Amino acid sequence: EPEVTQTPSHQVTQMGQEVILRCVPISNHLYFYWYRQILGQKVEFLVSFYNNEISEKSEIFDDQFSVERPDGSNFTLKIRSTKLEDSAMYFCASSLRQGLFSGNTIYFGEGSWLTVV
Amino acid sequence: TQLLEQSPQFLSIQEGENLTVYCNSSSVFSSLQWYRQEPGEGPVLLVTVVTGGEVKKLKRLTFQFGDARKDSSLHITAAQPGDTGLYLCAGVRTSGSRLTFGEGTQLTVNP
Numbered sequence: 001e002p003e004v005t006q007t008p009s010h011q012v013t014q015m016g017q018e019v020i021l022r023c024v025p026i027s028n029h030l031y032f033y034w035y036r037q038i039l040g041q042k043v044e045f046l047v048s049f050y051n052n053e054i055s056e057k058s059e060i061f062d063d064q065f066s067v068e069r070p071d072g073s074n075f076t077l078k079i080r081s082t083k084l085e086d087s088a089m090y091f092c093a094s095s096l097r098q099g100l101f102s103g104n105t106i107y108f109g110e111g112s113w114l115t116v117v
Numbered sequence: 118t119q120l121l122e123q124s125p126q127f128l129s130i131q132e133g134e135n136l137t138v139y140c141n142s143s144s145v146f147s148s149l150q151w152y153r154q155e156p157g158e159g160p161v162l163l164v165t166v167v168t169g170g171e172v173k174k175l176k177r178l179t180f181q182f183g184d185a186r187k188d189s190s191l192h193i194t195a196a197q198p199g200d201t202g203l204y205l206c207a208g209v210r211t212s213g214s215r216l217t218f219g220e221g222t223q224l225t226v227n228p
Contacts, residue, residue, distance in 0.1 A: 004159075031214060043160065043205065043218040056215055091159050098214050099148070106150075106216070108159030 002026040004109035006092050012115045013082055021077045021112045023092030032075045033093040033106070034067065036060070043091065049075065050098070082116045089113050120144075121206055123219035130196055131227050138191045138222045140206035146217075149189050149208040151180055154221070160205055163191075196226045 005024045013019050025032050034046040047057040049067055064086075066078045075094075079086055089111040097104045124139045140149070148167040152160035164173050166182035166189060173180045177200075179192040189206055203223050207216040 033214065035216070042220045043207070043216075045215045045217070048214050058215070093159075095214065099209065104165075105162050106214070108161070110158050 002107065004092055004094055004107050006090075006109035006112050008112055009110070010113045010115070012117060015084055015116055016081050019079045019082055019086075019114060021079075021090050021092075021114070023075045023077070023109055024073055025075055025092065025094030026096075026107055027073070029094035029096050029107075031055075031095045031098055032067075032069070033095075034077045035091045035093060035108075036088040037091065037111075038085075038088040046077070046090075055098075079114075082114075084116050087114060087116045121208055121217055121219035123204075123206060123222050125222060126220065127223050127225075129225040129227065132197055133195050134226075136193050136196055136224070138193075138204055138224070139188065140190070140219050141188045142208070143187065144210060145186050146208035146210055147186070149182055149186075149206060150216070151189070151191055152205040152207060154203040154205055160207075163204075193224075196224075198226045198228050200224060200226050 007022045032049040035043050037043045045058050047061045047067055048055045064080045068076050091111045092109040093106050095106045121140055121142050130136055150165045151163040153163055154160045164180045169184045169186045171182045177194045181190045203221045205218055205221045207218045
């Protein structure tokens with residue numbers, strides 16, 4: 001079973017510090033995503049990435065956030081100056097194609113739990 | 118903002134009972150997915166429905182997409198303790214890939 005892997009699984013950081021969350025999507029996938037889930041709340045879309053550029057982003061994904069695919073395997077989410085409200089589980093996901101239809105699965109990683117103190 | 122509302126939020130039943138979870142919106146979705154999420158893990162896809170009125174079965178789970186593509190339901194027959202988990206619906210409004218998630222239904226099946 002193919003899987004998306006994320007590191008770290010848990011990170012505690014001081015407010016104002018920069019954080020980089022790392023993801024290794026499934027190897028032949030072309031579309032990459034970050035979602036987040038604040039404790040007790042719904043999963044929220046942050047950004048999608050294709051062909052080395054952002055294809056869509058949400059209102060949450062402000063200038064503090066950036067994504068990068070530095071090499072052929074990693075996909076990173078950087079939070080430049082963390083705030084308390086950035087504390088959440090961050091999920092990376094990937095898919096072979098765009099859109100939801102039978103046969104196109106978006107695979108989610110197990111998440112990186114970020115705690116900002 | 119396209120909202121997906123799930124009901125009930127919490128459901129606790131005995132093994133062997135049937136249950137239905139609902140996912141409703143005032144917006145039309147081009148397609149909708151159901152996920153299951155275990156504590157500390159990411160959502161795992163159960164099914165995708167794309168056609169209004171579509172019904173899909175996955176063993177004891179039956180998924181239906183409303184005719185108007187604004188709502189969906191998940192029905193579980195003869196629930197088992199292994200069905201315990203958080204069930205999420207998520208939809209896409211346009212041809213993009215942005216998933217809008219519901220808040221989930223936490224199901225507990227007691228032996």
